[in-house]
Amino acid sequence: MEYRDWEILKVLHREKNLTKAAKLLFITQPALTNRLKHMQEELGTTIVTRESRGIHFTPQGEYLAQCAEEALAHYQKIKENLLNMGSTKDNEVAGILKLGVSNFFANYKLAHILKLFKQQYPHVEFKVITGWSKDVSQLVHNSDVHIGFVRGDYSCRGLLKHQLFEETICVTSKEEIVIADLPHLPRIDYRGDYLLKSVIDNWWAENFTQSAFVSIEVDQVDTCKEMVKNGLGYGILSSRTLNGIEDLNKIDLIDNKGNPILRRTWIYYHERFLELNVVRAFVQFIKYLDWKDI
Structure with missing residues (x-):
């Protein structure tokens, strides 16, 4: 089986049609049919059968289609790793950097950071996946990304991590x-990361016996912030989401010992990825950023 054979199986399995697959593969249908026949003879099995509406993959064919996905993904990873281990002829870091990024960080911090990094390393390209911090931490554990930007103290067993910054969590309102009085005041609640929700819920349970009076529920922190700015209730938000807003009242949450409750943002990564020039350069770049200015 050659690389082209795996590519043919992947496209053919997706399209379930010889004519469409041949067009996407930039070959003639007879050439595709002949290549498929050769694969079946080489492997001693039937991969597809013809039907009135197209083709049908046999159980063996389904297995080979799955193998095709894995083989092509593995080949792509090998190419990326070889590129990342090398450098350009100008002796600059080059390659593809895969990042998993929490939603907040992606919306408020990432573009500026990548711009600064790109100024130093113009030959680096990026692939970015965004999501909840819990999902990003899982992407890092599974090695689906090189580096993860995670808000909150998630499990990092087997990973290296570096703290970027910390922030308080505060009750925020238009009026003082x-x-x-919080149990009796309207609260704007939002769908946030489950670890942050757990921290807030634990703080509430330690301070009140009554449930919160949630008057409005939204699915985004920015929507919650706008509701609070318009005096529709109070919100419990991380302080960095309120940067640049001066006309709101903010009261930091404290624990039962009087210490502020903090939310930390980290980068997580596997140590073995430091063998890649592009990852090593990015980690060093991130460590020495002045986060007060970002």
């Missing part, structure tokens, strides 16, 4: 309020 007293913490003791």
Whole structure:
């Protein structure tokens, strides 16, 4: 089986049609049919059968189609790793950097950071996956990305990590309020990362016996912030989401020992990825950034 054979199986399995597959593969249908016949003879099995509406993959064919996906993905990873281990003829770092990024970080920090890094290493390209911090940490564990930007203290067993910054969590409102009155005041709640929700819920349970009076529920922190700015209720938000907003009242959450409750942002990565020039350069770049200015 050659690389081209795996590519043919992948496209053919997706299209379930010889004519469409041949067009996408930039070959003639007879050439595709002959190549498929050769594969079946080489492997001693039937891969597809013809039907009135197209083709049908046999169980053996389904297995080979799955193998094709894995083989092509593995080959792509090998190419990327070889590129990342090398450098350009100008002796600059080059390659493809795969990043998993929490939603907040992607919206507010990432573009500026990548711009700064690109100025130093113009031959680096990026592939970025965004999501909840829990999902990003899983991407790192599974080696689906080289580096993950994660908000909150998630499990990092087997990973290296470096703290970027920390922030307080605060009760935020348009008008001045007293913490003791919170159970009776309208709250704007939003769908956030489950670890942050757990921290807030634990703080609430330690301070109140009554449930919160949630008057509005939204699915984005930015929507919650806008509701609070318009005086529709209070919100409990990470302080960095409120940067640049001066006309809101903010009261930091504290634990039962009087210490502020903090939320930290980290980068997580596998140590073996430091063998890649592009990852090593990015980690060093991130460590020495002044996060007060970002």
